[in-house]
Amino acid sequence: MLIFFLRRLFSTCICATQKIPLRKSSFLKVRFWIIPVTLVGVYCLLSLPAWTLWARDVSQEVQQMREALFDETREGPVHLPDWALKTSGATIDLQRTSSSYAWEESWLCRAFWCFYSPNPPDTILQPDVSPGQCWPFQGSQGQVVIWLPARIQPTAITVQHIYKAVSPSGTVSSAPRDFTVSGVDEEGEEETLLGTFTYDVGKEALQTFPLKEELSRAFQYIKLFVQSNWGNPEYTCIYRVQVHGKVASQTSSQEPRDSLRPLLNKN
Structure with a gap:
């Protein structure tokens, strides 16, 4: 479904640019930027789970460090x-x-x-x-x-x-x-x-x-x-x-x- 959606989005962008009455040089510039922008969008969507896992791992490491620092400052058993x-x-x-x-x-x-x-x-x-x-x-x-x-x-x-x-x-x-x-x-x-x-x-x-x-x-x-x-x-x-x-x-x-x-x- 994701690949089908991206293909439809890419085709729609191409068709829209073809209907716009622009000069030839401007049209080439627009078409030149559509492909890299689309590729960047695809990369971000596909790598989103990896970024999410990385952020979660970093958050866990920070939490473990905070707990370690907290344990180092404790004065010990308060009941003794x-x-x-x-x-x-x-x-x-x-x-x-x-x-x-x-x-x-x-x-x-x-x-x-x-x-x-x-x-x-x-x-x-x-x-x-x-x-x-x-x-x-x-x-x-x-x-x-x-x-x-x-x-x-x-x-x-x-x-x-x-x-x-x-x-x-x-x-x-x-x-x-x-x-x-x-x-x-x-x-x-x-x-x-x-x-x-x-x-x-x-x-x-x-x-x-x-x-x-x-x-x-x-x-x-x-x-x-x-x-x-x-x-x-x-x-x-x-x-x-x-x-x-x-x-x-x-x-x-x-x-x-x-x-x-x-x-x-x-x-």
């Missing part, structure tokens, strides 16, 4: 309190935490004489998870010890990285993979294993892992030990860590004691 939040008083025990990765020691920085100060470990205690706002440490193994503002009976821990789609390098090989969570006493001589987990980069960027609640113990120090990452041989990046749980005793003071505070970097 986060005790490892810097604004709530949580800090990093630097004496028992791995050193930050020195970017100037990489071969790329040595080649171009670049100098970059890495983000401090307490970056993981803040809700900003924009690309690059992470704490890097050397190699694929490292640990961080978080000092909580009160003695908490931990029930779950949340670890967050970024999606591959929004990564500046186009990869998430620096994301942590296998890790353990332990409760640590104040002197650091005794550790209680609370769970062994795997962060899967193929799932959601924000992943919550339940801890062993049958221990019924409270801790003010939580240790996260990363055993491996997703392939980056130089460094591992942690974007955010959240500690969920219940206060050990409602009658005990939740205010941190200065004598128990770890040594902090004065940045």
Whole structure:
């Protein structure tokens, strides 16, 4: 039907131009433009479904990107309190935490004489998870010890990285993979294993892992030990860590004691 309609339309245009009393030169000009205009119209009609599919694919990609960016800005499960939040008083025990990765020691920085100060470990205690706002440490193994503002009976821990789609390098090989969570006493001589987990980069960027609640113990120090990452041989990046749980005793003071505070970097 479409081809028949186009043929009738083309014939009608030719007949109409023949009935118009024009000079020979004007008639040739009109007939010259009828053929390419008709061909363009046929091409547009035939390719309309392809353009529609292309526009739909682009719209879906934009929607997926918006959802990814929205997920990156979420602060996590709203029904679980986060005790490892810097604004709530949580800090990093630097004496028992791995050193930050020195970017100037990489071969790329040595080649171009670049100098970059890495983000401090307490970056993981803040809700900003924009690309690059992470704490890097050397190699694929490292640990961080978080000092909580009160003695908490931990029930779950949340670890967050970024999606591959929004990564500046186009990869998430620096994301942590296998890790353990332990409760640590104040002197650091005794550790209680609370769970062994795997962060899967193929799932959601924000992943919550339940801890062993049958221990019924409270801790003010939580240790996260990363055993491996997703392939980056130089460094591992942690974007955010959240500690969920219940206060050990409602009658005990939740205010941190200065004598128990770890040594902090004065940045």
